[in-house]
Amino acid sequence: MCTRRIIVLSALCFALLTSCHTKKTVDLLIYNATIYTVDSNFLK
Amino acid sequence: MAIEGGKIIATGETKQMQQAYVGNLNIDAQGKYIYPGFIDAHAHFLAYGQSLGAVDLKGTKSWPDVLKKLAAFKKNKSGNDTTWITGQGWDQNDWPDKRFPSKSGLDSLFPNNPVVLSRIDGHAVIANQKALDLAGIRPYDSIKGGEILVQDSALTGVLIDNATQLVFKQIPMPTEAEATEALLKAQQNCFAAGLTSLQDMGEDTILIPLLDSLQKAGSLKMRLYVLLLDKKANFDYLLKKGIIKTDYLHVPGFKVFADGALGSRGACLLQPYSDDSTSYGFLLSSKAHYDSVAKFIYKHHFQMATHAIGDSAVRTMLKIYAKYLKGPNDRRWRIEHAQIVNPADLHYFKDNQIIASMQPTHATSDMYWAETRLGPERIKNAYINKTLLEQCGYLPLGTDFPVEDISPIKTFYAAVFRRDASGFPKDGFQIENALTRQEALQGMTIWAAKAAFEDKEKGSLEPGKFADFVVTDKDLMQADVEDILKTRILMTFIGGQKVFDRSGRPILR
Numbered sequence: 001m002c003t004r005r006i007i008v009l010s011a012l013c014f015a016l017l018t019s020c021h022t023k024k025t026v027d028l029l030i031y032n033a034t035i036y037t038v039d040s041n042f043l044k
Numbered sequence: 045m046a047i048e049g050g051k052i053i054a055t056g057e058t059k060q061m062q063q064a065y066v067g068n069l070n071i072d073a074q075g076k077y078i079y080p081g082f083i084d085a086h087a088h089f090l091a092y093g094q095s096l097g098a099v100d101l102k103g104t105k106s107w108p109d110v111l112k113k114l115a116a117f118k119k120n121k122s123g124n125d126t127t128w129i130t131g132q133g134w135d136q137n138d139w140p141d142k143r144f145p146s147k148s149g150l151d152s153l154f155p156n157n158p159v160v161l162s163r164i165d166g167h168a169v170i171a172n173q174k175a176l177d178l179a180g181i182r183p184y185d186s187i188k189g190g191e192i193l194v195q196d197s198a199l200t201g202v203l204i205d206n207a208t209q210l211v212f213k214q215i216p217m218p219t220e221a222e223a224t225e226a227l228l229k230a231q232q233n234c235f236a237a238g239l240t241s242l243q244d245m246g247e248d249t250i251l252i253p254l255l256d257s258l259q260k261a262g263s264l265k266m267r268l269y270v271l272l273l274d275k276k277a278n279f280d281y282l283l284k285k286g287i288i289k290t291d292y293l294h295v296p297g298f299k300v301f302a303d304g305a306l307g308s309r310g311a312c313l314l315q316p317y318s319d320d321s322t323s324y325g326f327l328l329s330s331k332a333h334y335d336s337v338a339k340f341i342y343k344h345h346f347q348m349a350t351h352a353i354g355d356s357a358v359r360t361m362l363k364i365y366a367k368y369l370k371g372p373n374d375r376r377w378r379i380e381h382a383q384i385v386n387p388a389d390l391h392y393f394k395d396n397q398i399i400a401s402m403q404p405t406h407a408t409s410d411m412y413w414a415e416t417r418l419g420p421e422r423i424k425n426a427y428i429n430k431t432l433l434e435q436c437g438y439l440p441l442g443t444d445f446p447v448e449d450i451s452p453i454k455t456f457y458a459a460v461f462r463r464d465a466s467g468f469p470k471d472g473f474q475i476e477n478a479l480t481r482q483e484a485l486q487g488m489t490i491w492a493a494k495a496a497f498e499d500k501e502k503g504s505l506e507p508g509k510f511a512d513f514v515v516t517d518k519d520l521m522q523a524d525v526e527d528i529l530k531t532r533i534l535m536t537f538i539g540g541q542k543v544f545d546r547s548g549r550p551i552l553r
């Protein structure tokens with residue numbers, strides 16, 4: 001059996017001091033969350 | 045997480061995501077927790093919707109308590125109403141008198157309405173005389189794969205397994221409007237529970253065009269995997285149409301019933317019931333029938349899922365599966381419930397890549413009486429989620445709703461802590477078969493998707509997959525045991541569209 005790990009993306013909110021990048025417009029951006037992707041590709 | 049066209053295009057740290065993307069809609073999740081949308085790997089969608097309109101008998105304390113509820117229900121009906129009355133959820137195992145009830149109280153309460161009340165597991169009913177008359181059932185009638193109970197030469201009204209169909213056949217089919225109403229009500233409750241996909245274990249073809257049209261019209265947003273029941277008309281239908289697959293509907297095969305349920309002693313056991321030495325339970329059809337169904341399904345590359353609860357039913361089906369699968373394969377055939385598995389049969393799962401589809405809340409609902417049925421030794425072979433996970437490598441989890449509550453949070457809690465919603469027992473029921481939190485979450489997401497051949501498009505939050513996800517106020521991976529059941533679903537999204545919002549208010553308390 002292959003062990004799979006849940007990848008936790010801890011998305012912490014920092015004060016942003018970023019210069020202007022060209023941003024891609026998307027339908028929805030959801031941010032400032034702990035996301036459990038339950039992704040198996042990021043294994044090992 | 046960035047979403048475009050209903051699909052995830054990227055996940056990452058907030059800072060980087062905000063540098064790279066700007067949304068037409070931007071949602072600050074305020075530090076909350078996001079998971080892939082929950083998938084129930086074994087449910088009965090229409091039956092659940094219909095149960096919302098039936099008399100709810102769950103939690104009744106005795107047969108007189110059932111009659112009391114029905115008397116209250118009768119008050120709201122007009123005097124000349126002679127339509128069917130259906131109820132569901134009674135469980136004599138929870139009553140002081142654990143014998144099956146008898147219908148006399150029902151007959152005096154409802155002389156003119158046919159009444160049928162399903163036991164919690166749906167594998168037994170009690171019907172009144174009016175309903176029995178319509179079905180043409182007489183004392184000492186018999187039916188294969190079912191039982192018609194008689195006491196002192198009179199019908200008690202209790203019907204088990206195939207015998208229940210004699211009565212259900214008499215209930216008029218729901219109209220399209222009634223079915224639609226039931227489905228949409230069911231869907232709303234499911235969204236509120238964080239469910240974004242359901243695996244519907246057994247419908248007839250007649251429902252498929254309705255589901256498809258409601259989904260295309262946009263009113264039914266729930267993603268559905270539907271298996272068709274073991275009937276000739278259903279086999280003919282899918283053979284002609286081929287596997288149906290849209291973004292919302294997937295019909296890849298068939299659901300077969302090998303036996304009944306443990307609670308009504310319909311589960312087919314290798315040794316007699318510990319509390320009834322004359323009874324082994326029974327198979328619902330002949331082995332030859334199951335063999336021919338498996339042969340057909342294999343030949344035409346459909347998927348097969350079989351309800352098997354008793355260790356004898358499980359053995360019978362595993363042997364038939366193995367005969368066709370012949371070792372490693374990617375057919376993803378499933379045993380639903382696999383509730384009691386003789387240790388000698390475990391290897392069939394691994395050898396033939398057969399999936400065990402489990403319902404963690406069944407263990408914690410049945411634990412109060414299952415040992416009475418099975419005895420202290422055999423109970424160890426029951427509800428063995430961890431053992432089966434080790435065999436299969438992955439384990440889809442579900443509820444079998446309306447048999448159990450629809451809540452995936454309860455599934456998670458039962459799977460990990462082996463306690464029921466009241467927190468009993470503190471140390472967990474047969475805790476050696478608990479799953480880890482990670483395994484339980486996988487079981488409700490990616491493993492459920494895999495068991496449906498849907499792991500390429502859902503079950504995890506990865507670029508290219510459907511933006512189906514839930515936001516909760518507690519961290520299921522970290523929260524205190526005592527806090528798990530307090531977890532609230534704040535928002536549910538399907539294809540990047542919000543289908544449920546807990547309050548409409550800001551999501552922080």
Ligand SMILES: [Zn+2]
Pocket residue numbers: 086087088245444
């Ligand atoms: Zn079921």
